[in-house]
Amino acid sequence: MSRLGEICDYRVGATQGELPREALLAGVCDADGLVCLLTDTIDREVIEAGSKLRVIANVAVGYNNIDVAAAHERGIFVTNTPGVLTEATADLTWALILAVTRRVVESDAFLRAGKFTGWDFDMLLGSGLTGKTLGVVGYGRIGRAVARRATGFGMAVIYCGRDDIAYRDDPQHNTLTVTRQAATGPLTQSARIDGLAARRVTFNQLLEHSDIISLHVPLAATTKHLINSAAFAKMKSSAYLINTARGPVIDEAALVRALQQGRIAGAALDVFEHEPAVTTPLLEMSNVILLPHIGSATRETRTAMAMLAVENAIDALTGRNPRNPVVP
Numbered sequence: 001m002s003r004l005g006e007i008c009d010y011r012v013g014a015t016q017g018e019l020p021r022e023a024l025l026a027g028v029c030d031a032d033g034l035v036c037l038l039t040d041t042i043d044r045e046v047i048e049a050g051s052k053l054r055v056i057a058n059v060a061v062g063y064n065n066i067d068v069a070a071a072h073e074r075g076i077f078v079t080n081t082p083g084v085l086t087e088a089t090a091d092l093t094w095a096l097i098l099a100v101t102r103r104v105v106e107s108d109a110f111l112r113a114g115k116f117t118g119w120d121f122d123m124l125l126g127s128g129l130t131g132k133t134l135g136v137v138g139y140g141r142i143g144r145a146v147a148r149r150a151t152g153f154g155m156a157v158i159y160c161g162r163d164d165i166a167y168r169d170d171p172q173h174n175t176l177t178v179t180r181q182a183a184t185g186p187l188t189q190s191a192r193i194d195g196l197a198a199r200r201v202t203f204n205q206l207l208e209h210s211d212i213i214s215l216h217v218p219l220a221a222t223t224k225h226l227i228n229s230a231a232f233a234k235m236k237s238s239a240y241l242i243n244t245a246r247g248p249v250i251d252e253a254a255l256v257r258a259l260q261q262g263r264i265a266g267a268a269l270d271v272f273e274h275e276p277a278v279t280t281p282l283l284e285m286s287n288v289i290l291l292p293h294i295g296s297a298t299r300e301t302r303t304a305m306a307m308l309a310v311e312n313a314i315d316a317l318t319g320r321n322p323r324n325p326v327v328p
């Protein structure tokens, strides 16, 4: 706020919690810039109410809360905070992978409930990671950072990207990809990106071969309900699903059914389809870990995100191109 105060006056909409819609609409009407959070819905109505707006600076890397097309139509910059939260979010993804496979939350609850009456050979057995396959859906900044950590755990990494997702039902695309890099067999040099031995596979191959599936795509029309009943049907019954991307990438009702039917072994979620609400049966499942959207929640990272959003706003307000423009 003090950095922002060096170049303009500012008003703070809410110091805690979500800014009420009416306050948001009233607040933007004479503002030149808006610094907002991922919980603020910046739709066409808000953008039209902000007739003087020059920049909408999201304090998040994901920007699915903003109608970017409506902003661009009016010549308003939209900015986000890429990079500064990559490592924190990758760390949290790994916290979830380890916690769900080794039953950390369940074991803690077991002990606190007074059930630990002595060491037992078969007590709370989990699933090991060494030699298993991590499937990364969306191989961008966070997806790669998650993949990098997998080598330390002795895991093989397979991934699929934007085209593999967009054309997942196109037999021709899948045939080409399968031919180029089969999901099994030795890794070729061409499969190494950024020094990482990861293999690109089709979306269906990723579902079929992964022991851990970790989601790192943005929420978009092509990724909404990407993980649905058909996807669960292709997964190993021993697979774990991790989501630190956006809730609606998973069809949460289908996830509940898959878990109830033992279609997969467990899930660990930082984000939810109807956030902050959580589909009720998930709350009762011991093989599911639920976190309140804390992927980037370290002091260092949240400070860096806030500073970057402010610098983006200042760029635009002082007549420069912002350093992190959203280009859909």
Ligand code: NAP
Residues within 6 Å of the ligand: 061, 062, 063, 082, 083, 085, 086, 089, 137, 138, 139, 140, 141, 142, 143, 161, 162, 163, 165, 166, 216, 217, 218, 219, 220, 221, 222, 223, 244, 245, 246, 270, 271, 293, 294, 295, 296, 297
């Ligand atoms: P990124 O670097 O842009 O990576 C996203 C990846 O997904 C890229 O490989 C991209 O492909 C691919 N992709 C983009 N649009 C797609 C589409 N429409 N369909 C399929 N694939 C698409 O982003 P990031 O920094 O890794 O962040 C990823 C997401 O994580 C964010 O959008 C956000 O929603 C979420 N996130 C959550 C938290 C949390 O607190 N839980 C924290 C940070 C981020 P290309 O390389 O071809 O563009």
Ligand code: GLV
Residues within 6 Å of the ligand: 038, 059, 060, 061, 062, 063, 085, 295, 296
């Ligand atoms: C957090 O969810 C982000 O998109 O930065």
